[in-house]
Amino acid sequence: MTVPVLDVRGLAHAYPDGNQALFGVDLHVHEGERVALLGPNGAGKTTLVLHLNGILTAGAGTVSVSGMPVVKDNLKEIRRRVGIVFQDPDDQLFMATVRQDVAFGPANQGLRGEELDRRVIAALEQVGMAAYADRPPHHLSFGQRRRVAVATVLVMEPEILVLDEPSSNLDPASRRELADILRSLDVTVLMVTHDLPYALELCPRSVVLHDGQVVADGATYDLLTDPELMRRHRLELPFGFDPRTIPGIGNLPA
Amino acid sequence: MGAGHGHRLHYHGHSVVHRAPAHRKLVVLVSFMLVVVATPRDWFPVFGGYLVVLLAVVALSRVPIGYLAKRMLIETPFVVFAVLVPFIAEGPRVELLGISVSEPGLLAAWGLLAKGSLGVLASLTLAATTEPQDVILGLRRLRMPDLIVQIMGFMLRYLDVVSAEMGRMVTAMRSRGCDPRSPRHWPVLARSLGALFIRSYERGERVHLAMLARGYDGTLPTHAGTGTKRGARP
Numbered sequence: 001m002t003v004p005v006l007d008v009r010g011l012a013h014a015y016p017d018g019n020q021a022l023f024g025v026d027l028h029v030h031e032g033e034r035v036a037l038l039g040p041n042g043a044g045k046t047t048l049v050l051h052l053n054g055i056l057t058a059g060a061g062t063v064s065v066s067g068m069p070v071v072k073d074n075l076k077e078i079r080r081r082v083g084i085v086f087q088d089p090d091d092q093l094f095m096a097t098v099r100q101d102v103a104f105g106p107a108n109q110g111l112r113g114e115e116l117d118r119r120v121i122a123a124l125e126q127v128g129m130a131a132y133a134d135r136p137p138h139h140l141s142f143g144q145r146r147r148v149a150v151a152t153v154l155v156m157e158p159e160i161l162v163l164d165e166p167s168s169n170l171d172p173a174s175r176r177e178l179a180d181i182l183r184s185l186d187v188t189v190l191m192v193t194h195d196l197p198y199a200l201e202l203c204p205r206s207v208v209l210h211d212g213q214v215v216a217d218g219a220t221y222d223l224l225t226d227p228e229l230m231r232r233h234r235l236e237l238p239f240g241f242d243p244r245t246i247p248g249i250g251n252l253p254a
Numbered sequence: 255m256g257a258g259h260g261h262r263l264h265y266h267g268h269s270v271v272h273r274a275p276a277h278r279k280l281v282v283l284v285s286f287m288l289v290v291v292a293t294p295r296d297w298f299p300v301f302g303g304y305l306v307v308l309l310a311v312v313a314l315s316r317v318p319i320g321y322l323a324k325r326m327l328i329e330t331p332f333v334v335f336a337v338l339v340p341f342i343a344e345g346p347r348v349e350l351l352g353i354s355v356s357e358p359g360l361l362a363a364w365g366l367l368a369k370g371s372l373g374v375l376a377s378l379t380l381a382a383t384t385e386p387q388d389v390i391l392g393l394r395r396l397r398m399p400d401l402i403v404q405i406m407g408f409m410l411r412y413l414d415v416v417s418a419e420m421g422r423m424v425t426a427m428r429s430r431g432c433d434p435r436s437p438r439h440w441p442v443l444a445r446s447l448g449a450l451f452i453r454s455y456e457r458g459e460r461v462h463l464a465m466l467a468r469g470y471d472g473t474l475p476t477h478a479g480t481g482t483k484r485g486a487r488p
């Protein structure tokens with residue numbers, strides 16, 4: 001098999017206050033996959049995500065991105081390869097205009113001039129926000145800000161896109177538009193979410209994290225239709241939602 | 255989140271004053287303030303001259319004077335203090351409208367009031383005629399240390415976010431029967447301000463993380479630098 005885009009082995013982490021969040025996590029994501037990371041609140045999902053680009057340092061175990069270990073000397077390249085879209089777009093968008101915000105990452109890598117402009121516009125076009133390039137981010141709607149946040153990461157041409165709760169606080173139309181955008185991207189995706197229908201719609205594979213350990217890893221459909229597993233790990237489908245009754249569930253667009 | 259559109263101080267226009275480069279306006283403002291502050295307070299007619307100059311600039315900018323006057327309310331605590339001075343200060347007393355007040359105190363109050371008001375009016379004029387982002391850009395051009403410029407830029411960016419957050423907290427307090435205006439509920443208000451501080455602090459940490467995740471290394475890239483709407487290529 002090829003080198004996985006994301007290769008997490010035996011990852012453990014304890015916060016300075018002694019609270020241990022991860023206990024030996026193993027996770028492999030291969031190129032082109034879209035994987036959902038599920039788990040109840042406090043399962044360690046965010047802690048895991050912050051290890052993927054070296055913001056937190058592993059207490060034990062290793063993380064590699066396309067074969068490159070996440071260690072201090074590689075951080076610059078690692079942070080280009082791993083694009084994290086945080087939950088609150090207001091945390092991610094801080095420049096005066098959408099254009100400058102999207103340019104922030106590549107400019108930090110030393111990109112300048114026309115190449116930078118081209119990349120910025122290309123990334124904004126991918127999320128359908130090119131027309132808003134010169135608007136201040138805080139004047140956009142929440143859904144638009146979420147899309148710009150995705151563009152700020154896409155512009156780095158990452159090898160893996162990590163999304164933290166991408167559907168939270170979106171109205172159903174914005175939620176569907178974001179799903180269309182994510183499906184249209186030719187990039188590996190790891191999506192942290194509580195929105196199980198969204199995971200089912202977008203990610204053929206899911207990984208369940210509970211109490212700092214990977215407790216399940218398989219086809220999203222299989223996990224969501226295993227009531228015993230779901231109950232054990234505090235996962236619940238929304239009222240009235242049953243994956244088994246969705247017509248054509250077997251051939252969702254990849 | 256209903257982030258406010260536009261800024262409360264800026265008055266949109268295209269006058270000469272609006273179009274003047276921000277860094278020049280900043281230099282003029284600071285020099286004007288220094289001169290005002292350095293003027294002995296008993297040179298009464300000179301202050302009249304300053305006011306005339308200032309009003310001429312305001313007229314040139316076509317910002318309605320009422321617009322600025324309303325915003326001068328920010329000076330109120332200052333004015334209250336200035337009004338108290340003649341009563342508290344020592345020295346020879348004089349009669350004013352039948353009340354005995356301290357003469358040096360009266361002079362001090364006048365100085366405080368005149369210099370303060372000129373300063374506030376001048377600053378408001380700058381704020382009304384210059385986009386906040388351009389003020390930041392002007393400071394950068396004046397070689398203000400980069401870190402301070404960055405901090406000010408972030409302050410601008412998150413002012414709306416934090417004030418909207420506070421608005422929601424106050425709404426939530428009201429919905430539970432607490433009136434933030436009544437002094438009886440001030441302790442609650444104080445605690446919620448504390449909570450707001452913690453939340454803003456935590457947001458600051460998250461913003462910093464998000465910046466690190468995109469390769470921030472202590473300097474904002476100049477191309478993506480704060481506020482070059484006009485400089486950005488199509």
